[in-house]
Amino acid sequence: MLPRDLPEVLAIEQATFPIPWTHESFLHEIERNPFACNRVVRSSQGAVAGYTSAWMVDAEVRINNIAVGEEYRGLGYGEALLRSLLDLGKTLGCTAATLEVRPSNSAAISLYTKLGFRESGRRKGYYTDTREDALVMKAFL
Ligand SMILES: CC(C)(COP(=O)(O)OP(=O)(O)OC[C@H]1O[C@@H](n2cnc3c(N)ncnc32)[C@H](O)[C@@H]1OP(=O)(O)O)[C@@H](O)C(=O)NCCC(=O)NCCS
Numbered sequence: 001m002l003p004r005d006l007p008e009v010l011a012i013e014q015a016t017f018p019i020p021w022t023h024e025s026f027l028h029e030i031e032r033n034p035f036a037c038n039r040v041v042r043s044s045q046g047a048v049a050g051y052t053s054a055w056m057v058d059a060e061v062r063i064n065n066i067a068v069g070e071e072y073r074g075l076g077y078g079e080a081l082l083r084s085l086l087d088l089g090k091t092l093g094c095t096a097a098t099l100e101v102r103p104s105n106s107a108a109i110s111l112y113t114k115l116g117f118r119e120s121g122r123r124k125g126y127y128t129d130t131r132e133d134a135l136v137m138k139a140f141l
Contacts, residue, residue: 008048061089
């Protein structure tokens, strides 16, 4: 993900999440966070179909954000994106990956389970908009 990708990334982000990340937060991850790994996946026409933002810190891939544009969902982009992130993490010496997900988000939970993530805990009232708990999921790489 480069700064020039941000208009497309932000369009997906704003259409997807109730509390979207801002331009500034993505830019901070791209330009100033030495632990950050931000990637996009492109359609065959070259448009940004999806993206992920993670930290690689203390031998762990911490996935902070992942989304695929609505018109590109169900086509394998999310899986390709996540697999490539986990492969990169493994290559760089990470031994595990973690993330938080809403228990109601069955599509994401199914994707994570497919790629080896299992529930490892819960954070009470983690999502400030609905006060929903977060499931913490972890995969060993
Ligand atoms: C979750 C998300 C990233 C999946 O991306 P995607 O490109 O649509 O997923 P893929 O086409 O690569 O599918 C891979 C796997 O995900 C799961 N999956 C994807 N869409 C699903 C759906 N609608 N229902 C159930 N499982 C689904 C399946 O396990 C699928 O594997 P399969 O094809 O063998 O059944 C996408 O739905 C999305 O952007 N959702 C909104 C943002 C979001 O919830 N992000 C996660 C926050 S924690």
